[in-house]
Structure formats: structure tokens, C-alpha cells
Amino acid sequence: MEVDAKPAAPGSPLPATPPFAEPAPLGLLCLSIGCAALVPIALGIAVTPEALRTASMFCLLFGAGGQFLAGMMSLANKNLLGGTLFTTFAFNWIYNWWSLSNLAEGRPASADVIFSVDICFLVIFIVLTFAFGYFSKALFLFLLDIDVLYLGRILGHALHTHAFTTMIAGCTIVLVAIALYLAFATLLNTSAGRVIIPMPGPLFKAGPGLPPSTH
Numbered sequence: 543m544e545v546d547a548k549p550a551a552p553g554s555p556l557p558a559t560p561p562f563a564e565p566a567p568l569g570l571l572c573l574s575i576g577c578a579a580l581v582p583i584a585l586g587i588a589v590t591p592e593a594l595r596t597a598s599m600f601c602l603l604f605g606a607g608g609q610f611l612a613g614m615m616s617l618a619n620k621n622l623l624g625g626t627l628f629t630t631f632a633f634n635w636i637y638n639w640w641s642l643s644n645l646a647e648g649r650p651a652s653a654d655v656i657f658s659v660d661i662c663f664l665v666i667f668i669v670l671t672f673a674f675g676y677f678s679k680a681l682f683l684f685l686l687d688i689d690v691l692y693l694g695r696i697l698g699h700a701l702h703t704h705a706f707t708t709m710i711a712g713c714t715i716v717l718v719a720i721a722l723y724l725a726f727a728t729l730l731n732t733s734a735g736r737v738i739i740p741m742p743g744p745l746f747k748a749g750p751g752l753p754p755s756t757h
Contacts, residue, residue: 560619564732565612569628570725572608574718576601576635581718583642584711591646598642605635623673630666657699664692672746679742680727684720687713 579600582588613629641651671685691713694706727739 562615562619564728565615565619565628566624567725567728569609569612569616569624569631570721570728572604572612573631574721574725575608576605576638577714577718577721579604580638581711581714584707584714586707594642594646598639598646601635601642602639606632606639609635623670623677627670627674634663653699657696660692660695660699664689664696667692675745676748677744679745680720680724682745684717684724687716687720691717 579597583593583597609628610632613625613627613632615625616628617625619625644651667685667688671682671689674681674685691710694710694713698704698706698710723739724741727741730738731741
């Protein structure tokens with residue numbers, strides 16, 4: 543998931559070597575592990591206090607920790623979109639840890655507050671979806687799946703129904719699959735020096751770039 547800035551304009555100084563190797567596979571693998579821990583809960587298979595506490599640990603360690611690390615390294619590499627996405631996700635995973643930990647003790651979070659925040663997240667991820675579409679169709683699909691997931695959460699609360707539970711669980715599973723695909727493609731293609739797992743090109747055509755004063 544390399545979403546670095548566009549190539550520098552002719553005559554401009556060459557960019558410095560990034561201080562870190564591409565951190566996207568780390569963030570994607572950690573996201574897939576965190577989501578995998580949520581799948582049994584989303585499907586209603588494991589909703590015991592022990593399951594909630596176990597899942598909360600994976601949310602904190604892999605979801606929050608791994609994605610925060612990937613986000614900080616992406617920002618240090620001047621990867622605006624990747625750093626923004628991973629870091630935002632990291633704080634969301636901290637909430638997941640807190641929510642599941644408290645739910646295991648019989649203290650659920652406020653559904654009304656979550657509803658309001660979910661709407662804000664949906665707006666954020668819709669914008670990021672189109673932004674990532676300028677780099678890869680796979681990344682666009684990745685964010686689109688997140689959009690659908692949040693839409694299901696919002697509709698479920700607004701309509702006071704559990705009809706979207708299966709859709710949310712399905713989106714979570716799809717998110718695991720896409721995250722693994724993107725991570726494996728980056729790791730294997732980079733290691734082999736050739737395309738082993740294809741990565742689709744951009745969905746949208748980007749312009750020539752903005753002048754430095756507008757960044």
C-alpha cells in the first residue's frame with residue numbers, strides 16, 4: 543500500500559530517502575489480526591466475558607499498537623494518506639479495546655455517543671476512499687468495505703434493528719481478506735523484485751499536482 547506523494551516536478555530537488563522501510567504491510571497485517579479477533583463476536587459465536595476480554599487484548603496490541611507504529615513511520619516517510627489512515631485507525635482500535643473490556647464487565651458504552659462518532663467516521667472514510675482511489679483500485683475497495691461496515695452500524699442504530707449484524711460481520715471478514723492480500727502483495731513483490739501478486743492500478747486519474755504553496 544504505497545501511497546506516497548506524486549513524483550517531484552522537473553527541476554525540483556530529489557526527495558530524501560525515507561527513514562523507514564515501507565510500513566504498510568505491518569499496519570495491514572495488524573489490522574487483519576485485530577479484525578480476525580472481532581469476527582467470532584460479530585458472528586455471535588463467542589460473546590462471553592472471556593471472549594470479549596481476549597478480543598480486547600488483540601485490539602489493543604495489534605490493532606492500536608501495530609497501526610499506530612505503522613502510522614508514525616508512514617508520516618515520517620512523508621506518506622500523508624497512509625499515515626493519516628493508520629493513525630486514525632489506531633485510536634479507533636484503542637476505543638475497541640476499551641469498549642470490549644468494559645462490556646466484559648457488564649458496562650456497555652453509550653450507544654448514542656457511538657452513533658454520533660460513527661457518522662463522523664463514515665464521513666472521514668468516504669473522503670479517504672476517494673483519495674486512495676487515485677493510487678489503487680484495491681485500496682479503494684479496502685476503504686469502500688469500511689464505508690459499508692460503518693453504514694451498517696449507523697443504520698442498525700438508527701432503525702433499532704439487528705438486521706445489519708450479518709452484513710457487518712461479512713464486511714469484517716472481507717476486510718481481513720483485503721488487508722492480507724495487500725500486505726502479502728507488497729511483501730512478496732518487493733522481496734521477489736517482480737509481480738507475484740498483482741496490484742491493480744489507480745481507479746481515478748490524478749492531476750499534475752499542486753504548487754508547493756497549496757500543500
